[in-house]
Amino acid sequence: MGKAVIVAGHICIDITPVFPEGKREKISDILMPGKLIETKSVSVSTGGTVANTGLAMKLLGADVRLMGKVGKDDFGEMICSILKRYEAGNDMIMAEDVVSSYSVVIAIPGIDRVFLHCPGANDTYTAADLPKERLQETDLFHFGYPPLMQSMYIDSGSGLLEIMKLAKSCGCATSLDMAAVDPNSEAGRADWFSILKKVIPYTDFFVPSIEELCYMIDRERFEEWQKRAGGRDITEVIELEGDIRPLADKCMELGCKVLLLKCGAPGLYFRTAPEKVIKEIPDRLGLDATAWAGREGFEKSYKPDRILSGTGAGDTSIAAFLTAMLEGDTPEECVRLAAAEGACCVSAYDALSGLLPLNELKARIEKGWEKN
Numbered sequence: 001m002g003k004a005v006i007v008a009g010h011i012c013i014d015i016t017p018v019f020p021e022g023k024r025e026k027i028s029d030i031l032m033p034g035k036l037i038e039t040k041s042v043s044v045s046t047g048g049t050v051a052n053t054g055l056a057m058k059l060l061g062a063d064v065r066l067m068g069k070v071g072k073d074d075f076g077e078m079i080c081s082i083l084k085r086y087e088a089g090n091d092m093i094m095a096e097d098v099v100s101s102y103s104v105v106i107a108i109p110g111i112d113r114v115f116l117h118c119p120g121a122n123d124t125y126t127a128a129d130l131p132k133e134r135l136q137e138t139d140l141f142h143f144g145y146p147p148l149m150q151s152m153y154i155d156s157g158s159g160l161l162e163i164m165k166l167a168k169s170c171g172c173a174t175s176l177d178m179a180a181v182d183p184n185s186e187a188g189r190a191d192w193f194s195i196l197k198k199v200i201p202y203t204d205f206f207v208p209s210i211e212e213l214c215y216m217i218d219r220e221r222f223e224e225w226q227k228r229a230g231g232r233d234i235t236e237v238i239e240l241e242g243d244i245r246p247l248a249d250k251c252m253e254l255g256c257k258v259l260l261l262k263c264g265a266p267g268l269y270f271r272t273a274p275e276k277v278i279k280e281i282p283d284r285l286g287l288d289a290t291a292w293a294g295r296e297g298f299e300k301s302y303k304p305d306r307i308l309s310g311t312g313a314g315d316t317s318i319a320a321f322l323t324a325m326l327e328g329d330t331p332e333e334c335v336r337l338a339a340a341e342g343a344c345c346v347s348a349y350d351a352l353s354g355l356l357p358l359n360e361l362k363a364r365i366e367k368g369w370e371k372n
Helices: 048-059 074-085 120-124 132-136 150-169 192-202 210-217 219-229 240-253 313-326 331-345 358-366
Strands: 004-009 012-018 041-047 063-067 069-071 093-095 102-106 114-118 140-144 173-177 258-262 267-272 296-300
Touching (some): 012 074, 048 140, 048 313, 069 074, 069 120, 093 120, 140 150, 140 313, 150 173, 210 219, 240 258, 258 331, 296 331, 313 331, 313 358
Parallel strands (some): 069 093
Antiparallel strands (some): 012 041, 258 267
16 A cells, blocks of 8 residues: 554553353452462463554554564563564564563453453653654554553653654644553553543544443543443443533644544544644545545444453554554445454454455445444
8 A cells, every 4th residue: 555654552462261152240359358260371462552453454454664662571571572563563672671561451251351461661661762754764653552551641741742842843643542551550540631632632543432432531521431231231221412522622723633532332433623624634645634624423233153251442443443444445435344353353362363355345345244
């Protein structure tokens, strides 16, 4: 396709115990103090935006450089070794005196994932880790998971703002993904509304989940959603008109150009700005401003062949969306492909094994792939 991409930000090693199949209603049905839980095996794979979105885009045909940061330790060696299998590890940073990031992913069939996470080297990532000469050669810069990177949210988000400004100054179109925030953590106490107010004007494609966005810009609404859900997944109880669209309105007021909200199993919501705003996206991306201007919709999810784990489903959906956009597809087609790739992803325990090329997704959709 000829367009160069950098995917930067958070990367880790994911350790995912494989639980016996069979849907459970609550995590307490299987995880209880003092109980021995037998698992079938374990999946060890790379995780985080750099690995999930970056490698997925590479597998889908994009020209991608991965720029994450790990420590010089066993997990760091494992991460770089996995990336090298995809010929994608040359731009990684291996730093002294930091540990590599890891996650233990509790992915019980039928229940949203729980993560035990060590941020490690991600906490030390800064704009200085991005070579300016590489950015100047890049058409699209995608950055992900700043809530899991301390250097991105301390000091009122100055680190994240510096990175997005740097990418913009080098002529890149920019894309930003977020991550879930632990309310009791340092990241949970950050003023995310203030951070996003500063960062969104330097962001062309904003692609968070609906829960992440709501926590960051409307805490009172988020707490109401939690009460309404009563321990279930929030996406099971929210509605387009009364819940999703008001948050999208706030994003557009902050200067959002293209918004894609991951809404879990129900699907994906998208909204784009008027044409004069879309035209602010760098020309080197080759975006048809008329085709992308003033669009809105909700794309229901496709029925997966099976559900093993949601690990990486949001990241790979974003990968399909961005890759299709680089190939010149319409926003509606990009969102359809994002929803379809997410359905493929959940059929495997890791983020990449279940992926299908975009042309195969299009063919399956045309044949009448059933939606939820």
